[in-house]
Structure formats: C-alpha cells, structure tokens
Amino acid sequence: MTEHGQAMDSEPAEGVSRRRFLTMAWTTLGAVATVEVGGVLLAYLQPRLAEGEFGGLVAAGLVDDFPPGSVTHIINGRFYVTRFPDGGFLALYQKCTHLGCAVPWDQTAGKFICPCHNSEFDDSGNVLNPPAPRPLDLFALSITDGQVMVDTGKPIARDAFDPGQVVYP
Amino acid sequence: MHKIFMRLAYILGENPPDRAPRRSRCSNVPLMSDDRPLERMKERLSPPPLPTDDRGRARLVLDTLILHLHPARIPKRTLRWTYTWGLGGLAGMLIGILVTTGIFLEVRYTPTAPDAYLDILNLRSDVWFGDLLRNIHHWSANLLIVVAVLHLLRVFFTGAHRPPREVNWLFGVAMLLLVLAANFTGYLLPWDQLAFWAITVGTSLVSYLPLIGEPLGRLLLGGPEVGPTTLLNFYTLHISFIPLALFGLMSLHFWRVRKDGGLSLPRRAGEALEGTPERVTTIPHLVRREGIYALVWLAAIVLFSIFVSAPLEGIADPGLSPNPAKAPWYFLGIQELLLHFHPFVAAVVIPGLAVTGLVLLPFTDVDTSSVGIWFRSARGRSIALFSAGLSLLLTSAWVAADEFVIRWTDWLPNWPSILSNGVVPLAAVGLVLLALDTWVRDRLDGNAEERVLFLFVFLFVALLVLTAVGIWFRGPGMELFWPWAMPAAT
Numbered sequence: 001m002t003e004h005g006q007a008m009d010s011e012p013a014e015g016v017s018r019r020r021f022l023t024m025a026w027t028t029l030g031a032v033a034t035v036e037v038g039g040v041l042l043a044y045l046q047p048r049l050a051e052g053e054f055g056g057l058v059a060a061g062l063v064d065d066f067p068p069g070s071v072t073h074i075i076n077g078r079f080y081v082t083r084f085p086d087g088g089f090l091a092l093y094q095k096c097t098h099l100g101c102a103v104p105w106d107q108t109a110g111k112f113i114c115p116c117h118n119s120e121f122d123d124s125g126n127v128l129n130p131p132a133p134r135p136l137d138l139f140a141l142s143i144t145d146g147q148v149m150v151d152t153g154k155p156i157a158r159d160a161f162d163p164g165q166v167v168y169p
Numbered sequence: 170m171h172k173i174f175m176r177l178a179y180i181l182g183e184n185p186p187d188r189a190p191r192r193s194r195c196s197n198v199p200l201m202s203d204d205r206p207l208e209r210m211k212e213r214l215s216p217p218p219l220p221t222d223d224r225g226r227a228r229l230v231l232d233t234l235i236l237h238l239h240p241a242r243i244p245k246r247t248l249r250w251t252y253t254w255g256l257g258g259l260a261g262m263l264i265g266i267l268v269t270t271g272i273f274l275e276v277r278y279t280p281t282a283p284d285a286y287l288d289i290l291n292l293r294s295d296v297w298f299g300d301l302l303r304n305i306h307h308w309s310a311n312l313l314i315v316v317a318v319l320h321l322l323r324v325f326f327t328g329a330h331r332p333p334r335e336v337n338w339l340f341g342v343a344m345l346l347l348v349l350a351a352n353f354t355g356y357l358l359p360w361d362q363l364a365f366w367a368i369t370v371g372t373s374l375v376s377y378l379p380l381i382g383e384p385l386g387r388l389l390l391g392g393p394e395v396g397p398t399t400l401l402n403f404y405t406l407h408i409s410f411i412p413l414a415l416f417g418l419m420s421l422h423f424w425r426v427r428k429d430g431g432l433s434l435p436r437r438a439g440e441a442l443e444g445t446p447e448r449v450t451t452i453p454h455l456v457r458r459e460g461i462y463a464l465v466w467l468a469a470i471v472l473f474s475i476f477v478s479a480p481l482e483g484i485a486d487p488g489l490s491p492n493p494a495k496a497p498w499y500f501l502g503i504q505e506l507l508l509h510f511h512p513f514v515a516a517v518v519i520p521g522l523a524v525t526g527l528v529l530l531p532f533t534d535v536d537t538s539s540v541g542i543w544f545r546s547a548r549g550r551s552i553a554l555f556s557a558g559l560s561l562l563l564t565s566a567w568v569a570a571d572e573f574v575i576r577w578t579d580w581l582p583n584w585p586s587i588l589s590n591g592v593v594p595l596a597a598v599g600l601v602l603l604a605l606d607t608w609v610r611d612r613l614d615g616n617a618e619e620r621v622l623f624l625f626v627f628l629f630v631a632l633l634v635l636t637a638v639g640i641w642f643r644g645p646g647m648e649l650f651w652p653w654a655m656p657a658a659t
C-alpha cells in the first residue's frame with residue numbers, strides 16, 4: 001500500500017488523482033449502502049396493523065347505539081365515541097396526552113379525569129386542567145351503512161377542538 | 170485453588186512454559202499421541218505435570234487466566250478497601266450474575282402478551298427455585314444501578330477520571346446508560362400492571378423529543394402504545410443487543426484500566442507519592458480479596474432473594490391505569506422534574522445537559538495533582554459536605570415551594586407553556602446555580618476543581634432528593650404526602 005501509494009500520490013495538475021477518485025467512490029458507495037441498509041431495517045421495524053382490533057379499523061357499533069349527548073368507551077378499540085347533542089360523532093383516543101395513562105370518563109362530573117396526574121378533559125377532548133399539554137388525540141371516524149368505523153392505526157394530534165373535526169351521519 | 174486455575178487456563182489455551190512448544194495451538198504441529206480422537210482429547214485436556222521448583226511454580230502462576238485481567242504485580246496501596254470499595258469489581262460480578270440467572274429465566278419465559286405474565290406466575294409456583302432465580306435477577310439488577318452510580322462517585326471523588334483516564338470514564342458513562350436501558354427493558358417483561366404503566370409513562374417521555382419523538386416512540390413501542398410488539402422489542406433488546414454491548418464495553422473498560430497504568434494511586438491529603446510504589450503480587454494479595462468480597466456479596470444477595478420477593482401485581486390491563494402511575498424508581502427523579510417543568514425541559518433538556526456534563530467532565534476537570542486523594546483535599550471534603558447539605562435544603566424547599574407557592578403559568582398567563590413553565594423556571598434554576606458558583610469562587614476562594622466539586626455534589630444531591638420525593642412522597646394524583654400518611658394506591 002505505502003510503496004504503491006507514494007508512487008501514485010502525486011496529484012496531477014488538474015482533476016483528481018486515481019487514489020482520490022477511488023477513495024471518493026468507495027466513500028460514496030459506503031454511504032449509499034448504509035442508507036439502504038438503514039432504510040430496509042427501519043421499514044422492517046415499522047408496526048404492522050391488524051384489521052378489526054386495536055391498531056386497525058374497528059367497528060364501534062351502529063349509529064343508533066350512540067344516543068346524542070353520550071360518551072361511550074369502546075374497550076378493545078382503546079377509544080371513546082362522543083356523540084354530541086346535535087348528532088355529531090368524535091372518536092377520542094383514551095391515552096392521556098401527558099404521559100400516556102388510560103383516561104376514564106367520569107359520568108357524574110361529565111369530564112375525563114386522568115388518575116395519574118389529574119389532567120382533565122371535556123367530552124370533545126379539550127384540556128380543562130393541565131399538566132396535559134394538548135387535547136386528547138382523535139382517531140379518524142367514518143360512517144358506512146349506518147356502521148361507525150374507527151381507524152385506530154394513527155392517532156391524530158391537534159392543538160384544540162374545532163367543529164370541523166366532528167363527523168355527521 | 171491454583172490447580173483449578175491452572176487446569177482452566179490450560180484448557181483455554183495458555184501454554185505452560187515447560188510444555189508450550191509441543192502443544193502450540195496456533196501451529197499445526199501434531200499432538201504427542203496417535204490419531205485416535207479420544208486420546209487426543211484426553212491429552213489436550215489433561216493438565217501438565219506440576220512443576221516442582223519454586224521458579225517453575227511462579228512462572229506457571231504468572232501464566233494463568235487471572236493474569237489476562239490483572240497485571241502480575243500491583244502497587245500495594247491500591248489494595249486499600251477504602252479506595253475503590255471494590256465497587257467496579259462488584260458491578261462486574263453483578264453483570265455476571267445477571268447473565269447467568271438471565272439465561273435460566275429465558276428458558277421458562279415467553280415474550281408474548283398474556284403468556285409472559287402466566288410464565289412469571291408459573292415461575293413463582295410451579296418451577297423449582299423459579300422464584301429464587303427471579304428474585305436474584307431482580308435484586309442484582311437494581312443493586313447494579315446503585316453500585317454503578319457509587320462507582321462513578323468514587324471515581325469522581327478520587328479524581329480518577331482525570332488524564333490519562335478520560336476515555337475510560339467515557340466507557341463508564343456509556344455503560345451506565347446501558348445498565349439503565351437494561352433495567353428499563355427488563356421492567357416490562359413480567360407484563361403486570363406495574364410493568365405496563367411504568368413503561369407507558371417512561372416511554373411517553375420520548376414523545377417530547379422535538380421532531381423525532383413521535384416516530385421514535387412508535388418504533389420503540391411498535392405502535393401507538395405499549396402492546397405485544399413492545400414486549401417483543403424490549404425482550405429482544407434486553408437479551409441480545411444490550412448485554413452484547415455491555416459485554417464489549419466492559420472488556421474495553423477493564424483493558425483500559427491496565428492501559429492507563431493500572432488504578433490511580435490512592436494517598437492521603439498532603440502525602441507525597443514515593444517514586445516507585447511498593448508492589449505486591451496479584452496472586453494471592455488481590456485475588457484473595459476479590460474472592461472473599463465476591464463470596465460475601467453473593468451470599469448476601471442470595472439470602473436477601475430467599476426472603477424478599479420481587480414485586481408482581483395483577484396482569485397488565487391497558488384500560489385501567491393505577492393511581493399513582495410511577496416510572497421505575499431510577500427514573501422517578503425525571504418524573505419529579507415533570508411536575509415542575511414543561512415536559513420538553515424536564516425529559517429532554519435537563520437529562521441531556523446532565524449526560525453532556527458527565528461526558529465533558531474529564532475534559533474540564535483536569536488538574537492531575539490531586540488524583541488519588543478523596544475529595545481533592547481536606548478543604549475539598551468540607552466543601553463537598555457543605556454543598557450536599559445546602560442542596561438537600563434548597564432542593565426540598567424548592568419542591569415544596571413549587572407545589573404550594575410558585576405558579577409560573579398563572580404569573581405569566583399569556584406566555585406559551587414552554588416558556589412560562591419551561592424556559593423561565595429553568596433560567597431561574599440556572600441563575601441560582603450561577604450565584605452559588607460565584608459565591609464559592611469569591612467568598613470561599615474556591616479554585617477551579619473546588620468549584621466543579623461543589624456543583625457536582627450539589628446537582629447529584631438534588632437528583633437524590635428528587636428521586637426520594639418521587640419514590641416516597643408522591644401519592645395518588647402525584648400530590649405530596651408524608652410517607653407515613655400515604656394513602657393506598659388504587
């Protein structure tokens with residue numbers, strides 16, 4: 001290496017020497033390979049989603065199962081379905097936005113109260129009491145043939161409740 | 170004893186001087202006996218005849234396995250109990266116990282959702298000594314955190330992190346983080362309520378990292394929350410990646426101790442070091458001590474594990490959080506910070522600064538003239554003690570004040586909470602630290618190393634206070650209670 005290297009190390013007047021070119025080529029190929037392998041592994045590690053249970057598309061029930069002005073816990077889907085008095089629907093992920101505890105709905109108080117650090121949320125998920133930094137996350141809710149379907153694959157974070165989030169049958 | 174070591178060393182490839190040329194492993198020189206494999210095996214595994222003269226014995230002993238780890242002779246003064254307290258060795262032994270018991274636990278454990286919990290129940294009731302093995306693993310793991318931190322403290326307080334040992338300090342910091350990661354990933358495996366919610370709360374901290382927090386959390390958990398994939402992920406990390414990395418780093422760590430010229434030499438304040446310190450042979454002086462120390466600790470751990478069981482609660486229920494829900498005890502300092510700062514500051518900025526500080530420490534605190542002296546000097550000892558007392562007082566007072574008096578978010582109503590509840594209180598704490606440091610410099614006439622000592626002790630005791638508050642003083646709703654008046658968790 002050294003004997004050869006020294007002989008060829010002299011830089012040509014312009015352009016790159018063979019050695020520099022090879023080093024650059026190897027470095028580039030190495031970087032590309034690293035990115036590729038990293039990408040493959042990242043893709044491999046992505047969570048898989050299952051239909052019909054938490055993590056997939058969950059059938060919450062028929063529209064008429066949810067009386068207006070109610071909050072219903074869909075236990076195996078890990079979410080609440082709020083039906084507002086005007087008939088609109090909202091699916092709220094049960095996970096507290098503070099540190100992830102499961103938030104129970106307190107029927108008498110008419111709000112969610114987190115057992116862990118006392119965050120409170122109203123029936124649309126808005127924060128009534130910190131330390132929770134943002135409202136409860138939403139799940140995408142759709143209504144097909146009178147069935148309320150909730151996609152539990154991806155929680156939707158939001159800064160505040162806004163009427164545009166409500167789904168009407 | 171020596172005989173056993175020699176046999177072991179022999180099997181593992183050491184070549185005792187008298188027979189070395191005949192049995193060199195590296196060459197293809199055939200063995201003495203004929204080609205029958207059993208004969209060969211017997212020949213290969215049988216120990217050489219014991220040398221009968223003193224010189225031969227000494228040579229043989231030098232060549233044994235122990236001396237891969239230790240030098241043949243060590244300065245007599247490094248044998249003082251009160252220098253290392255045997256903490257590094259104890260940490261190494263605990264890792265050994267954890268690997269051994271861990272392998273046994275693995276064969277009776279399934280990392281899937283309800284089975285994991287049932288397996289632990291089974292371990293407790295149906296497997297011979299299953300409970301004992303689990304307890305030994307559990308208590309050793311917790312002890313390891315304590316011991317590694319104490320070891321770090323002894324290294325810092327004796328100045329052993331200073332040149333030329335900076336790199337070994339860095340290996341140490343990396344190992345400490347890995348030990349925490351090992352404990353954390355192991356915490357989930359029993360799949361009981363305690364495990365499930367501690368990991369839920371602990372991993373939620375990740376989501377406060379800017380930009381990468383959310384995707385990183387999903388990757389770690391294998392979904393939006395702790396579930397079966399999380400269990401498998403954590404199990405894999407716990408039994409493969411983390412132990413492997415720890416083992417590699419441990420080898421480097423031990424190697425560096427020798428590379429850096431052995432342990433730093435202990436001495437009393439004001440005591441000068443003689444030119445060449447008196448040396449004694451490692452065998453038996455050091456090895457005997459290590460053996461006794463290890464056996465005493467092993468006995469203590471086994472006894473403790475016979476009588477005190479590792480906790481186990483009901484099976485994990487993703488719909489029902491216990492109140493209070495606490496992270497594992499070694500993260501309760503951070504969880505306590507969360508009650509005082511915006512999550513980004515508490516879970517990202519402050520721990521980040523702490524680790525950065527540990528990494529930079531051996532490159533800022535470099536005066537080698539006091540290496541080997543506990544607390545640098547008699548003055549240093551007083552400063553450390555004073556700092557500890559002050560921190561105990563100030564930190565406790567601050568926790569109480571923040572609970573009952575300070576209301577940053579009310580005082581700065583229109584500020585975003587990252588400022589009012591994050592940057593502003595952090596800056597306030599920073600100012601207090603700066604004032605204290607200036608005071609040590611001007612009033613106590615502290616030099617650079619005394620100022621570092623003061624700050625280090627102050628911050629470490631603050632962490633201890635926060636952790637203690639998290640463990641013993643926080644009850645339902647994370648409110649403050651006296652430990653003796655603690656309401657039951659629900």
Ligand code: HEM
Binds near residue numbers: 264317324330339
């Ligand atoms: C986690 C597992 C660890 C193990 C198994 C371990 C093991 C050891 C052992 C056996 C020694 C020999 C002397 C003694 O016992 O004190 C040693 C020395 C040392 N360790 Fe560690 N250690 C660990 C963690 C750490 C940490 C967290 C730090 C600091 C951040 C650290 C920094 C050092 C330094 C600088 C020395 C040289 C001390 C001197 O020369 O006086 N180690 N370690």
Ligand code: FES
Binds near residue numbers: 096114118119132
């Ligand atoms: S997790 Fe709900 S308030 Fe902390």
